[in-house]
Amino acid sequence: MRKLTTQHLEQTAPSQVVGKSIPHESAAKQVAGEAQFIDDYNLPSGCLHAAVITSQIAKGKVLAQQLDSLQQHPDVVAVIRCQDIPGHQDIGPIFKGDPLLSENEISYFNQPIALILAHSQQLAWQIAHQANQDLVQYQSADRLALSQQDIRDLSQPNATVRPSHCMGEKIDDAQLKRSELQLSGEQEIGGQEHFYLEGQVSLAQPTEDGGIMLYTSSQHPSEVQKLVAEVLGIAFHQVTVDMRRMGGGFGGKETQAAQWACLASLAAWHCNKPVKMRLPRSIDMAVTGKRHPFYNRYQLGLNADGVIESTKLEVNGLCGHSPDLSDAIVDRAMFHSDNAYSLGAAEVVGNRLKTDTVSHTAFRGFGGPQGMILIEQAMQDIAIATSQDALDVRYKNLYRDGHATTHYGMPVExxxxxxxxxxxxxxxxxxxxxxxxxxxxxxxxxxxxxxxxxxxxxxxxxxTAKHLNQAGALLHVYTDGSVQLNHGGTEMGQGLHTKVQQIVAQTLGIPFSYVLITSTRTDKVPNTSPTAASSGSDLNGMAAHNAAKEIKQRLLEFAQQHYQVAEEQIAIEQGQVKLAEQTISWAELVQQAYMQRVPLSATGFYKTPKxxxxxxxxxxxxxxxxxxxxxxxxxxxxxxxxxxxxxxxxxxxxxxxxxxxxxxxxxxxxxxxxxxxxxxxxxxxxxxxxxxxxxxxxxxxxxxxxxxxxxxxxxxxxxxxxxxxxxxxxxxxxxxxxxxxxxxxxxxxxxxxxxxxxxxxxxxxxxxxxxxxxxxxxxxxxxxxxxx
Known part of the structure; x- marks a missing residue:
């Protein structure tokens, strides 16, 4: 039985749109099977299909390969390798270490080493699978680091993908021992597969000006645009990325969608034909990163009542073979290692450990869960050590007056x-x-x-990267009163478009149905941040709100002048415009403003303050x-x-x-x-x-x-x-x-x-x-x- 309590819902005024439980804007289409995902798009004429040949070792070198023989295969249209990349060969999002294709050094099992193009998806993957088995020979490394047990010794060369980081103050054993009670513990935390319902997929089409039109299931269209342009050695404006909806993302399409988009685009650029690339589920799970596994440790100095006086925490993220987003993810684990509790005098150390696996990546919570569970285990351990109910221990250690500043100096207001x-x-x-x-x-x-x-x-x-806390929106009002909005956020099922649609309708004073949100596109709103960090509505909603406010202000100023009424005598609600004693429709006001050459398009921008x-x-x-x-x-x-x-x-x-x-x-x-x-x-x-x-x-x-x-x-x-x-x-x-x-x-x-x-x-x-x-x-x- 599920009980869902929304006690304030009935308090919403009839004229309000924000605050109402309006159904998801694509819900009916998705239930009916009418909502289109990239795999539902009709294929362009002459479309080719791409598959990757992947390594069959986790670490080592390619000794020999006979991929040239594939050129004679009757079903193979082309074979594309590392040397065929005209621009950047490394697509690491922040730090280098993620080659698009790797024909020599192998860093994880199933690493892509070449691209096969055929006239059907089934043929492409069948040929790639056979080539995996028959056409490449390897020399494997003697030792693999796959788990925490393999990499306990941080003094090993190349044991980390990024340097360690420390927050707080240095805490030594002597300080811990000043407390009446000392407690320590450790935990191993597993990773997690994103298991989005829609797998990684991209469809690339060459354009007449030598660029690429790309449809891709990605949380970060602007980064995909940038990387595709850099891989092809062309200007960013020659690449347009379109993203209408994803069948789930959860962080697994923040950076990891880029590789398949780049490969599809590279193939389309080489062959001058449309190319589609969709990963089978087993390949998708093998070649994409997961939630980071962690190994954590704590040492606490406590008073006899179980209140924390000093803390020493260590969080160790198992990052895979490359940095990807691991620096920020382990930082986020460090930020949230306090959860809701005052740590007293605290030292929090974060290590980014290298493993011979696929590079792990963003996942809902972005490291926060892996940091938070450490202090929650500590609460359970303290309860046993002091013979208390764990809830009472939690109450005693919550942030409180006089103890309301985090270990990184932020007040918990x-x-x-x-x-x-x-x-x-x-x-x-x-x-x-x-x-x-x-x-x-x-x-x-x-x-x-x-x-x-x-x-x-x-x-x-x-x-936590300050520059990402910005968003833009583009809003058009047409002469029939309908409104079209484009913003930088991506819809992955979480209801972002629905909420932004409500925000625009509320701001303008019109019904929800008057507003349409279109695909996220890099040629409409540029330089967007990923839809991540739980900030989709905060950023894009405010950007859309600002655009709507600008349009509304223009219309109010026009109405004041045209109807000779004061601003306080004008109200727009539910698509009706009250002008003192007179009422006209929203569409009438828009039409009149258009005839008087009032601009009905605006951009909105927002950057997070403080x-x-x-x-x-x-x-x-x-x-x-x-x-x-x-x-x-x-x-x-x-x-x-x-x-x-x-x-x-x-x-x-x-x-x-x-x-x-x-x-x-x-x-x-x-x-x-x-x-x-x-x-x-x-x-x-x-x-x-x-x-x-x-x-x-x-x-x-x-x-x-x-x-x-x-x-x-x-x-x-x-x-x-x-x-x-x-x-x-x-x-x-x-x-x-x-x-x-x-x-x-x-x-x-x-x-x-x-x-x-x-x-x-x-x-x-x-x-x-x-x-x-x-x-x-x-x-x-x-x-x-x-x-x-």
Missing amino acids: QHQDLHNLIKQLEKNADYRARRRQIDQWNNSNSLIKKGLALSPVKFGISF IWYDREQAQGRPFFYFALGASVSEVSIDTLSGEMSLDRVDILHDVGTSLNPAIDIGQIEGAFIQGLGWLTNEELVWDKQGKLLSNSPANYKIPTIGDYPEQMNITLFDQANPEHSIYRSKAVGEPPFMLAISAWCAIYDAVASISQHQLPAQLDSPATSERILMACQKQYEYMEARYE
Whole structure:
């Protein structure tokens, strides 16, 4: 049963568009199968299909290859290799290390080394697969670094992809020992496959001026435009990227879509024909990066009541073979290693470890979840060390008056709001009574153990790279009153276009249906930032709002002059224009303004205020505001099999003044379930040769309806954003992902109940049935040893 609470929804005035649960703008088309994704587009005449030949070793060199023989194959149109690239050969988004094609040095299993073009997709991939087996010979490296165990020694040469970074102050053992209680712990955290429903796909067409028209499933069209132009050695303006909708992204199409777009464009440029490239699911999973696995450690100095006085944290991201976005991702893990708690005197160190795997990349939360779960484990450990309920430990360590500054120097201005939110959830979820009931159950049942946990979320909103916090929009009003908008954000199912459509309609005072949002295109709004960092609505919504305000002001000034009325006598609501005692339609006003040569097109721009960060000093305000939330999870585990069921989840989440409650609740629900998958059953497995074994739905388990909580209660925290965001809303994309940490903590609680909470649970993530069973066994061994 799911209970969705939107208590403020009925308070929305009839004339308002923002704040209403308007259906997703593509929902009906997607349900009917009418929404077009790139694989649905009719192919241009003469379109070719591309496939990649990929390496069959994880690390080493190509000794010999006979790819020239493929030119004689009757079904092969062309073979394109590294030497055929006219421009840049490395497409690393920030730092170098990501060759488009690599024919000599091999850095991970299934690394692309050549491109095959054929007249059908099936033929192209069949030929590529055969070439993988028969036409390339390799010399493998003697040793591979695939896991944390392989790279524990950071003194090894080339053990990192980027230098380590430190936030806070240096904390030595002597400082920790000044506290009455010292505590330490460690955890291994698995990665996660994006598993977007629409795989990586691009369709490139050559243009008459020697450029490329590109349709691609990407969260960052402007970066794709830049990289395609650099690979081809042409000007940026010769490349146009069009992106109408993605069938999911989750960060997996922020940088990693670029390689396939560049390859399709390279082939189209060489052959002067359209080229389509779509990766089969098993190839997609093998050649694209994942959420970063992490290995984390903490040391705490505490008073006798469990309050943190000094902290030493270490987060180690396993980055793959190249930097990609790992520098910023590990930084984000460091930023969020405090979650909602004051760390006292704190040192936070982040390492970027190199592995011989595909380069890991952005994923919903961008490193934040991997940092946050460390301090949440520490809260569970403190509770056991001090014989307290973990919720009480959390309350004592929350940011509070006198302890409301992060380890990077940013004030937590809403610390009291977070405390109030947790208190409200504790009451709504009946936490204390359920805790007593669960304790009674566990004392009476030896086979099935129950666990309960409440964990908060404090997640910073903004790109930590300051220059990315900008957006543009282009708005046209046509003479019939209809409005067309183009903005820099991309729609991947999260409802961004719907929210921006609502914002424009609300700003202009017209019905939602009057506004149409078109494909994200680099020839309409240039130099856009990726749709990421939960900032899509904040940035693009405000840019669109600014464009709409400019048009509206022009129309108001025209109406004042034309009708000889004061500005305060003019109101535009629901497409009707009130002019003192007279009323005309929106379309009439627009038509009259056009006849008087009033410009009806405008651009809008927005840059996030207040943010700054000095990385060298590790001090600043990297975030515009914090999104807040909390969740309570109740689980049951079978101590003989490790099987886990999620019995109930209660969520109270802060979205500020909701732009669209239904979409926001959908995002919260989906994020929680995706986070649950990361922490419980999604497990990445590589063999000893560096080949990904979990490369299909048959051997990689994402959550299904069977994993859904038996009871799910989601409520929006009804409070406006104190910062001047778009209509005082708050971002909702990433923050609720980390609400699922409460489920992992509840499993920990259930396992620790075996020893009556005397022994911390040794539970890495994902907490699969096997890991839960092993953790239970350690509890039983402890109890047996104690009572022998």
